[in-house]
Amino acid sequence: MTNKRVLFLVSLWCINCALGQAKEGYDLWLGYSKIQDSSISEEYLEIAQYVYVQEGTAVLDTAGEELKNGFEKLLGRPQDFATILTNSNTLIVSKRENLALNLSDRFTADFDEIGREGYILKSIQSNGNSVLILSANEDIGILYGVFRLLHLMQTGQKLSSINLVDAPKIDLRMLNHWDNLDRTVERGYAGFSIWNWQKLPEYIDPRYIDYARANASIGINAVSLTNVNANALVLTPMYLKKVTTLANVFRSYGIKVFFTARFSAPVEIGGLDTADPLDVNVQEWWNSKAKEIYGEIPDFGGxxxxxxxxxxxxxxxxxxxxAEGANMLAKAVKPFNGTVIWRAFVYSEHDSDDRAKQAYAEFVPLDGKFLENVVVQTKNGPIDFQPREPLHPLFGAMPNTSQMIEFQITQEYLGFSTHLVFLPKLFEEVLDSETYRKEKGSTVAEVVDGTFKSKRITGMAGVANIGTDLNWTGHPFAQANWYGFGKLAWNPYLSSETIAEEWLRATYTNNPKFVEPIREMMLNSREAVVNYMNPLGLHHIFDTGHHYGPGPWVSELSRPAWNPTYYHNADVNGIGFDRTASGSNAIAQYSRTLEKxxxxxxxxxxxxxxxxHHLPWDYKLKNGETLWNEMALKYQEGVDQVESMITTWKSIKPYLKRTQYEEVAMLLTIQLKEAKWxxxxxxxxxxxxxxxxxPLGVDKPSNSLDYFKSLKFPFAPGTRPRWN
Incomplete structure (x- = not known):
């Protein structure tokens, strides 16, 4: 065989592997692989013997197509769908108004409970027949119910006695894209932006539809398309037409579009000489802009x-x-039922106080001064999406203001898309945190979902980790973070263990020999990254700008809060940031209980x-170790945990396709190398x-400190463009 022939066959093999891997990754958790358990498939075939799906609107038609596609793939054959509703149907998918009265009356209390977006999925007896009912008050509830039904089938759940009534606990469940108009993505580690602005509005990439479908499957109902470091051009007529096309695609999946508005837009694209929110001309400019947008996108979110x-x-x-800035915009969108989301992530070079205190200091005095269609969006912690932070002190401190939480799904400070880190564990930790702002009902989740105090708007936002990579998120397991965010936005009381198992079963296999060890690996992965990056409360010691790798020595940047040395304060006496009364007194911003x-x-x-706390190196912890020894042992523990992840992954090789196994195996090799770094x-x-x-048990460093300081990464992915 000639060398050319060999090269051709190798190339063809590589292409086939890539295509196979692409399909596996591209399907996300919606692959709908054929059910292998014959007893379960027989049950589903019996249930699906007759199927009626209500038609008539874009959302209902989307639900019907999803159900047909799912049944055909899961059951291995196409199903006949009836066009007339009769009692002989085995599966009835219909809104309340279209159900026969003898069926609808059975669920009156349920319909009152599920509101606009919820659904009912119940198996009942009717006229001697076993009937599976999927119903809702509105079209979107039907779509969410279809996705839930198909997920139950994917994961091999019994449907013969199903009794499920479900509705979202949070209203606004939103992805925030940090995508720039040039298709770079700030803090994006999965390729370029999926929005091809050059080809829009005429060319609709099928990926837009698949994106909307994936979001709807986990209950996400809103997206902001562009970076919060905003470019005013997105508000111009040319881009409005492009966004309108995306909004039209998303509408049949129940997703609203939001714009990231640059506050200085009236100056930059409007020809005004000021953007003062109290200036009448500025107000009129925004009023006119809102009217223009809603003229093109009637369901524009805000x-x-x-x-x-x-x-x-x-x-x-x-x-x-x-408040004055937010209220100006809120008045502009209020006639159209629009919302203004105002981020509380603020820190200024003019404020020399502890950066962790600035958001609280600026926003708490404004509680009650925001209009009712404004919601303040607060990051989960007071610094910036660190591997671990205490809860943000703003939660529960603004009882008269609608407040939503912002998580980061993309892993800016958690190893980018090369580290396996299951973020729902982090999200769960924050949501379960007690604010102690009142005696009962004051966890972060209860603040966010309105239990703490009823709000007009409840919401949860996640900074998207999506890009043009074939598998969407760069790392196959990073898909679980997108999935898990959606599930927690729907119900912030779900456990990360439940989410991990759901995702594994839908994405890979129902085999418990695979699911159980990998679920445990996922649940431990977040603690591993904390240990090998920022143990014992260390934070923001990342190399500057790109946040790739360690940089605790960085101290020369112009703003103090940009320097890692600002946060760890290491000296010969000890280490740590004193936020007690003897230091910055940031603890005083928390409830009295947490302060203590x-x-x-x-x-x-x-x-x-x-x-x-800033503590001496010889400070004795409760376990008897000195602070120095404990810190060193934690760093080593993180490395050991990654090695354990590699061992676990090797053990499940028989249950995966070769490409599935090898992709994660290679990424874990990178993670181990960087954990040691x-x-x-x-x-x-x-x-x-x-x-x-x-101390004993900690491996000796592989290189000198000077070597590590010399490492430079000018083209690390996701770096913020300089013009931002």
């Missing part, structure tokens, strides 16, 4: 705004408050120790202050 943070323009440029817990070394959780670089640097030997 504006998402980042203002007076990291150099972005805002009302403070004109000595106005955040965090401020007292006897009660402060070990995982937040160096977040709130974090351990060695950080311990060598902190050792220059502690002057102590590494």
């Amino acid at each position: 504006f998402l705004v980042k203002a007076n943070s990291e150099g972005q323009p805002g009302p403070q440029n004109y000595d106005r408050t955040h 817990i965090f401020g007292n070394l006897e009660t402060c959780p070990k995982e937040y120790l160096l977040w709130f 974090w351990r060695d670089a950080c311990l060598l640097y902190f050792q220059t202050f502690s002057k102590k030997e590494l």
Whole structure:
């Protein structure tokens, strides 16, 4: 065989592998693989013997097509769908208004409970027949119910006695894309933006439809398309036509579009000489812009705004408050039932106080001053999407303001898309955190879903990890973070364990020999990354700008809060940021109960120790270890945990296709290498202050501190463009 022939066959093999891998990854959790358990498939075939699906609207038609597609793939054959509703049908998918009265009357209380977006899925007896009912008050509830039914079938659940009544606990379940108009993605690690602005509006990439379908399957109902570091051009007529096309695609999946509005747009594209929110001409410009947008997109969601943070323009440029800026925009969209989402992520170079305090200081005095169609969007912690942070002190501190939580799905500070980190574990930890703002009903989840105090708007936002990579998210397991965010936005009381198992079964296999060990691996993965990056409450010690890898030595940047040394304060006396009354007193922003817990070394959780306290290297922890030894052992533990993940992954090789197995295996190899990099670089640097030997059990560094300091990554993915 000639060399050319060999090269051709190798190339063909590589292409076939890539195509196979692409399909596996591209399907996400919606692959609908044929059911292998014959007893289960027989049950489903009996249930699906006759099927009626109500038609008539774009959303209902979408639901019907999804059901047909799912049944054909899961059951291995096409199903006949009836066009007339009779009692002989085995599966009835219909809105309440179209159900026969003898069926509808059975579920009156359920229909009252599920509201606009919920659904009922129940098996009943009717006229001697076993009937499976999927019903809802509105079209969108039917679509969500269809996705839930198909998921239950994917994961081999019994349907013969199903009794499910479900509705979202949060109204606005939103993806925030940090996509730029040039298709770069700030903090995106899965390729370029999927929005091809050059080809829009004429060319509709099928990926837009698949994107909407994936979001609807997990209950996401809103997206902001562009970066919060906004470009005013998205508000111009040319881009409005492009966005209108996307909105038309998303509508049949129940998804509304939001714009990220640049506060200075009246100056940049409107020809005005000011963007002062109290200026009548500025107000009229925004009123006119809102009318123009709603003329093209009647169900436009509203504006998402980042203002007076990291150099972005805002009302403070004109000595106005955040409330005055937000309310101006809120008045513009109110006639169209629009919403303004105003981000609380603010920190200023003009404020020398602890960065962790700035959002609380600026927003709490404004509680009750925002209009009813404004919601304040607050990050889960007071700094910036760190591997671990305490809850943000704003939660529960603004009882008279609608407030939504913002999580980051993309892994800016958690190893990008090369590290396997199951983020629902982080989300769950934050949502379950107790604010102690009142005696009962004051967890972060209860603040977000309105239990704490009834709000007009409830919401949860996630910074998207989606890009043009064949598998959407760069790492196959990063898909679980997108999936898990949607599930928690629907119900913030779900457990991360439940989410992990659901995703594994839908994405890979129902085989418990695969599901059980990999579920445990996922649940432990977030703690691993905390250990090998930021143990014991250390935070923001990442290399500057790109946030790729460790950089605890960085100290020369112009703004103090940009420097890792600002956050760890390591010196010969010890390490940590003193946020007690003797330091920045950030603990005073929390409830009195949390202030006492965090401020007292006897009660402060070990995982937040160096977040709130500066402690000597010889400080003795409750387990008897010195602070230095415990820190070093935690770094080593993180590395050991990644090695354990690799061992676990090797053990499940028989249950996967070769391409599925090898992709994750290679990525875990990268993760282990970088976990060791974090351990060695950080311990060598902190050792220059502690002057102590590494304890037994901690591996010796592979290189010198000078070597680690010399590493540069000018083209690390997801770096913020300089023009931002």
